[in-house]
Amino acid sequence: MTTARDIMNPGAHWITRNDTLQHAAQLMRQMNLGALPVADETRDNRMCGIITDRDIVVKCVAEGRDAATCKASDVIEGTPRWIDADADIQDVRHEMENHHVRRLPVIEDKRMVGMISEAELGRNLPGDQVADFVAHLYPAAR
Template identity: 55%
Template sequence: MTTAKDIMHPGAQWIPAHETLDRAAQMMRDHKVGALPIADKDERLCGIITDRDIVVGCVAMGHDPAKMTCGEMAKGTPRWIEAGSDVSAVLDEMQSHQIRRLPVVEDKRLVGMISEADLAQHLSDEQLKAFCESVYAASMTK
């Protein structure tokens, strides 16, 4: 059985909710990623911030990324998956919530992230096609 831990990109980093968006952008640059999970004061997942969120939700709205926090940008219920979950559960979670990145948790600690690139490396062509059709087709109708 292929698990979430088998296909994830290890070493994902949290960003605390109180950190500013400019700091999030710097971390994304340093780690060469486009998204960071946001942690509350108890190191629990409270959201995910993407580079697009910073540009569209802050900069394009005329806000200062040095003053706006990651916690202020966190919206909705954060989604995640247990490290031992089967890859089919990963796909179900990502497809049903139309998300492109999924934090992987083990013993209540962040251990990695699964992105579209990780899926592309580990899924069959048929699984990848079904994922793309469900996530991208659904996002086009919004």
Template identity: 60%
Template sequence: MTTAKDIMHPGAQWIPAHETLDRAAQLMRNLNVGALPVADENERLCGIITDRDIVVGCVAMGHDPARTTCGEMCKGTPRWVESGADVGAVLEEMQGHQIRRLPVIEDKRLVGMISEADLAQHLSDEQLKAFCESVYAPS
């Protein structure tokens, strides 16, 4: 059985909820990623911040990314998957919530992220087609 841990990108980094969006953007640039999991003071996942969130939700709204925190931008219930979950559970979570990135948790700690690129490397063409149709379908 292929698990989330088998297909994830290991070594994902999170950013504390109290950090500002400009710091998040710098970290994204340095890591060459488009999203960062956001953690509370107990290092527990409380959301995800994306480059699009920073641009559309902060900059385009006239807010200062140096004064807006990641925690302020996080909305909704964060989605994640256990490292031992099978690929079917990963797809169900991502398709069911129309998300493109999924944190992988092990022993209540972030151990990796699954992105579309990870799926493209590990799914059959049929699975990938179904994923794209459900995630990119209009809500």
């Protein structure tokens, strides 16, 4: 059985709600990442969202806001999704499809241990499931 742990990018890089978008962008550039989970330091560092490079551009830069003062909490929205490290690859697929997420944090013992992107999942799904996964994730592509 292939698990989330088998296909994830290991490592736990995250920012807090109060970190600036400039700091987030610098970390993304430094680590070659497209997204960072956001933790709420007032709630025992629980994940409260995910910020993407696109969020920074669309919700800050394009609106003429200053990334040096705009906080992660200003742009995150919705309920963060995650998957247990021991979850089966099909559970990963269903979580990403059902919630239309392209990156999924992997959690073990209440701590983030890695991240799965749509690319990692696609590379590890059986060939006959890849097109169906893409069609669910990108409904306009149908």
